[in-house]
Amino acid sequence: MLPVSVDTSAMILFSQRHSPFARKAEVALLEAGLATIEVRHLADHVSQGDEAVYPENPLNTAPLLILDDGRSVFESEEICFYIDEFSRGALIPKDAGEREAVLTLQHLATGLCALGADLRWELQQNDMGISVPGLREDLIAQLGAAYDILENGPPMDRTPGEAVADIGTIALATALDWLTFRGLDRYLAPHPNLDWWVDSFRERPSMAATEYEDLSDL
Numbered sequence: 001m002l003p004v005s006v007d008t009s010a011m012i013l014f015s016q017r018h019s020p021f022a023r024k025a026e027v028a029l030l031e032a033g034l035a036t037i038e039v040r041h042l043a044d045h046v047s048q049g050d051e052a053v054y055p056e057n058p059l060n061t062a063p064l065l066i067l068d069d070g071r072s073v074f075e076s077e078e079i080c081f082y083i084d085e086f087s088r089g090a091l092i093p094k095d096a097g098e099r100e101a102v103l104t105l106q107h108l109a110t111g112l113c114a115l116g117a118d119l120r121w122e123l124q125q126n127d128m129g130i131s132v133p134g135l136r137e138d139l140i141a142q143l144g145a146a147y148d149i150l151e152n153g154p155p156m157d158r159t160p161g162e163a164v165a166d167i168g169t170i171a172l173a174t175a176l177d178w179l180t181f182r183g184l185d186r187y188l189a190p191h192p193n194l195d196w197w198v199d200s201f202r203e204r205p206s207m208a209a210t211e212y213e214d215l216s217d218l
Contacts, residue, residue, distance in 0.1 A: 006067070006068055006086060007068040008034055008036045008037050008068070008086055009036045009037075009038075010068035011037045011038065011065065011066060011067055011068050012037070012038045012039075012040055012065070012066040013025060013026065013029065013037055013038070013039045013040070013063060013064070013065050013066075013079075014040050014041075014042055014062050014063060014064040014065075014066075015039055015040070015041055015042070015062055015063050016041065016042050016043075016062045016063075017041055017212060017213035017214065018181075018212055018213065018214040019062060019063070020109075020113050020174045020175050020177075020178035021062075021063060021076035021110075021113070022062045022063040022076070023174045023178070023210050023212065024076050024080065024109075024167075024170055024171050024174045024175075025063040025065070025076050025079045025080060025083070026039060026063075026206075026209075026210045027165075027170050027173075027174060027204075027206045027207060027210055028079075028080050028083045028084075028091055028167060028170055029083060030205070030206035030209060030210070031090070031091065031164055031165045031170060031204075031206050032083050032084070032086070032087035032090040032091055032164075033087060033090065034083060034086055034087060037065075042062055057072060057074040059074065061074065063076055063079055065079045065082060067082075077106065077110070080092075080106075080167050080170075080171075084167065090164050091164070091165075091166050091167040091170070092166065092167055093166065101154065101168065102166045102167055102168035103167070103168065104168070105154055105155065105168030105169065105171065105172055106167050106168045106171040106172075108146065108150075108172070109168070109171035109172040109174070109175040109176075110171065110175070111146070112143065112146055112172075112175045112176070112179065113175050113178065113179075115139055115142050115143050115146070116143070116175075116178065116179045116182060116184050118139055119136065119139040119140065119143065119184055119187075120182060120184065122135050122136050122139060123136065140187045140188070143179075143184070143187070143188060144188050144189060147185075147188055147189075147191050147194060148191075150172075150191070150194050151191045151193050151194050152193065154168075155168070155169050155172060155197060156193055156194075156197065160173075160197055160200035160201040160203075160204070161200065161203075161204075165201075165204065165206075169201065170206075173198060173201040173202070173207065174207075176194070176198045177198060177202065177207070177212065178212065180198075181212040181214075
């Protein structure tokens, strides 16, 4: 249970410009109207023992949210639950059915990022001649199957320009945009409906303010 009163201006979100999970948290902040929370961007690679992160998160990963009482919250889904609470339910519906649909979409987005990360790693391994036979094709097929489901399903029933995005559409948009940013969608067949949806969602101010950047090859 969160305290009755919180001071969001005393909170800090540590983020990274190349991470879909960190961007999801940043977009959620903006969509929830919590621009008072300070955002600090870490280097592309959080080095072991980063003095800003490691003492608060032994996993040494971003995003990381420092609350006004000094407690730390890490893992993007948990951070977004806090953001929703701070904004009095702006991102996650209270209705059980709607809530389930939104959170399911968020989990699907997380899975897309995991598949994308695995595919990137496999492609890098392949360049070094040490890839796993058939793995690349399997990962591409799994990504393609997920895109096929999304092409004529959720979020096609949601308009990208809705007043406030929910955590499901935020997670999906940042995940799909990351897959494009990394060039991984070039292995997939065209999905015009999904492309239209993502392009429209990118026009939201919260997305424009948090575009991916990467100065490394991570």
